[in-house]
Structure formats: C-alpha cells, structure tokens
Amino acid sequence: MMNLVYYELFKTYAKWRTYIGFIAVAVIIPLIMWGMHLQSGHNFVQYQLRSLQSDFLITGNLFNGWSISQIIMNSLWVHVPFLISLVAGDQLAGEATAGTFRLILIRPVSRTRILVSKYIATLFYTASLLIVIAILSLGLGLIIFGSGDLLAVDRDMLTILPEAHLWSRFLLAYSLAIWSMWVVASLAFLFSSFVENAIGPIIATMTVVVALLIISNLPVESFESIKPYLFTTYQDVWQQAFKEPTDWSHIAKSCGVLGVYSAVFYSMTWYIFKRKDILS
C-alpha cells in the first residue's frame, strides 16, 4: 500500500498542473501583503475598530503578521477550492483521458487499494497547499509586519488574543481549514470518477461550492431549514480558533458533519469506481 501511495504522490507532484495552486498562492499572498504594506494597513485596523475608537484606547501593533495571515485566510476562501479541484478533479478523470487506466487497472491490485492510494494523494495535496498558504502568509507576514496581539472581530464582539497563544490558535485554524477543504477535495474526487476529462469535475465542484456558499450565507428564511444539511455551513469552522473562549462543541459538531460529508463522497466514488467499465 505504501508503494502505491508513494507512486500516486509521485505522479501527482510530477504534473505541471499541481504547481498551479502553489504558484497562484505564491503570487497572491505577497501581492496582498505588498498592497497592505503600501497603505500601511493601519487603515484596515481603523476600519475594523471604527465603532470602538470613541470608547477604547487601543495601543500597540495590532496590524501585524498574525492579523494579515487571518485576513488572507478569509480572502482566499473561495479561491482555494478552485485550486484544490484542479488537482482532485484530475485524479481519476486524468487517468481516463490519458488512457492509463488500461495500464494500472489490469494489475493484480484491487481497485479499492488503487482508489485509496489516489484519495490519500489527493488529501495530501490539499493539506500541502494549505500548509504552503500558512507558511507563506505567516512567515512573510511576521517578517514584513512584525508580531503582536491579534484583534479578532466577531460580529458584535471584539477580542484581543494575546501573542503568546497565537501559534497554537493558528495551528488549530489551519488544521480545521485542511479538514474543511478535504470535503471539497472529496467532492472533486467524486466528480472525477464520473467523467473522462478533468474540466467537468472542476466546473462541477466550483458550481456546487459556490451555489451552496450562497445558500449558506444568504439571510433568506426559506433556506434556513436546509442550511444545517449543507457542508458549506460548517466550512468556516476554522474561525472558531480565533474565538474566546473556544467553542469546542461547535468545532466537534462541524468537524463531525464535514467528516461525514467526506466519507459519503469517498464511498460514492468507491461504489462508482468499483463498477466502472474502462472503455476509453
């Protein structure tokens, strides 16, 4: 099994398309930082604190590497699923397009093991992309903007999280973000099992994610009853890492729902893939 996973990872990282995501974040993140640096970012903090400045005296460096990393997490939230589906949507459909299913599926290895190794490679890529985002945004942010406490704004509440706890909070936030993005990866992986080219799964994944995000966020009464059943309702679970006190029951529930979605998407992929006739 380890051998299968190794070669799936090897194939994934030997493809040019795998690096599109890394290149995109390597361009976007410094660009955001450069923009913030030019306008000295403090305007942004002042905008967040506009209603509190008359009541509080705020001192210290609140616009720092931590806050910029949090801003980046928020702003990349729609783009990351696209970058994930670029690779996840190609995992099965890409083999069908290239005709290489005929090379690998005649081997004395069960389809289940092949599928598991491909799924692990997909999850690994998703995690690696988010880790690169974390390293770039935190690393560059701390170098350029320095360290300090983090100002966390949550609807009508404002919390200042002390610098000493921020490593563990960001570690939790990015871990939850990876868990959350694994659902998107699983969805693209599922769509990838249906078709024989990677464009379809990418478009289908983005259509579903965007449509569900709209439903999850629109304050429309008729949508309220279905919101608890949509995975997009729970995808902002990483934001819980910046709340004080941390709502662990909310995190557990969200992770549970997201985990069930990933498992269901994977099971459906397995069911289709096991029965798939390779005709290409």
Added chain:
Amino acid sequence: MSAEVVLRTINLGKQYKKRWAVQNMNLEIHRGDVFGFLGPNGAGKSTTIRMILSLVTPTDGSVELFRHQLSTEREAALAKVAGIVEKPDFYLYLTAYRNMQIAGAMTMGKTPSRTMIMDNLQLVGLASRAFDRVKTFSHGMKQRLGIAQALLCKPELIVLDEPTNGLDPQGMKEVRDLIVRLSREHKMTVFLSSHLLNEVEQVATHMAIINKGKLVAQGSVEDLLHSKLHNVKISVLPVKKSLAILKKLKTVKDAALDGDGISALINNADIPKVVRTLAAAQCKIYSIMPQRSLEEYFLSVTEEN
C-alpha cells in the same frame, strides 16, 4: 495429456443497454499456446479482452485465469498475467524508466530493480531512451515500451490486443518475431487479438474467430484450416491434360483453367494424392500454391454467421 488451461471463459457475455457486445463466449487457452483471436472490426474482440483483464465487468458468465476466478480472486488471477489493451498508453510526463517502475511496483508489490528495468528496456531496444520522457517517443517506441512493461514481471500469459497496429512493416516484423520468441524461448502463453489474418497465420498455434459477439470457430490453426477445402493454384504442364485428370478426382472440386495454370478446391490433406496422380500421368508440376487459406476460411465462417 493436454497442457494446463491457463485461461478459460465460461459463457462470457457483455450487454450494453439492449445490445449484446459479446455473448456466450467459451474460450480455452492452454499453456504454451499462441492463441490468435480473430474477428472483423466491432466483433467484440476488445470487449472480450477487457473482460479477461478486468477492465470491464461481464454481464454474464465468468473468467478463470490459472484456475482462479477473476471475479472473486482478482489478485491471484491476474498475478501471472500481463497485457496491452489497444494502444499502450503511458504517463507521458514521466520517463520510460519511471513508467516501468510504476507498472512493476503495481504488479510485484515492490519497486523493480534497476537491472530488471534496464534489461527489459534493452530487450526492446529502448535502453538508451530510458530517461527520456515518454511524450518524446514515437508510436512504435511506445508499442515497444508497452511490451517491455508487460514483460517486466515475467508473466506466464501475455494478452496483446492488436499489437502491431500503427507500426511500419519493420516494426510489425519485430513484434511478430518477439511473440514467437516469447512463446518458444520464454515458454509464455500468448493471447493475440488481431484483424490481420496473415499475422495470426504466421505466429498462432491455435485460434478462435468471433463475429457479432459470438464465437464461430475455435481450435488449432492446423485443424481449422484443414477441415475445409482450400483454393489452390497449380502450375502444371500440360495444362489441359492435367485439368482433365483433376476433374476426374473426387477429392478435387471446381477445377478450372486460371491464367497459365489451374485453380481448384482441395483439402490440404489430399494434396499429396493429387501430386502423385499427376506425376504418374507424366504431368510436370511446378508449384501448388494455397490462395490465402486463412483469409478464405475467415471469410467463410464469418459470412456463414
């Protein structure tokens, strides 16, 4: 005692919507056979091969490889089998060496040694291109790489679907020679699907013919071709006297003048008797040429069905 059956299909069938692509296919291939699998385009050859190699799930029947049921013991059944289905496709962005590593690892459960890979690439004349990306390879080179990856794990049965498709005459000859070598020197059983009748005639010991998804003939090439009358052209002098003699023989049918010789329908087994009779009548026989016996046989059985 007959050789071990390495591949058996039992009432194998595949239905797409309402159409049966393959129906009641009962094949039996013994160890050491070079088994030619013939059929016109769209007869169901590729579907049968895909079912044998587990790419397509049969609607009916079963496949048995080395006494293991493919449906329930897939890994054991495919352990000694290799194949190329239609054209060999590879990870074009990887080198030939890496493609060989992947194919080997999936069959052996571990990465094959460098020596093993290079020996196989050497066998097909690609050792010098081992570290080039496959996307730079010609069709013929990919075909040879396909054979190299199929042979990597020393299979006992190799399934080749149209292996000379798209090759130039030199490439076709090389592949045919390789098939004969695999069978004679490496004692491999070869299942060879082709629509090129002369290819099968040159290399196969046994064959099956399918048409419209159904098996219409199966047996040794010798038996099948000799069970029917064949059109032969006899170059003989004097022609008219020879023709009169041939017309009197019961084993010769439809004898007639054909250019400067005679054409007639004769069973292969009766040819020595015909030669003896003509020689006894002081006729000079220069040649007796079968007129593409397999093609004739193929057309006769496929048209009948």
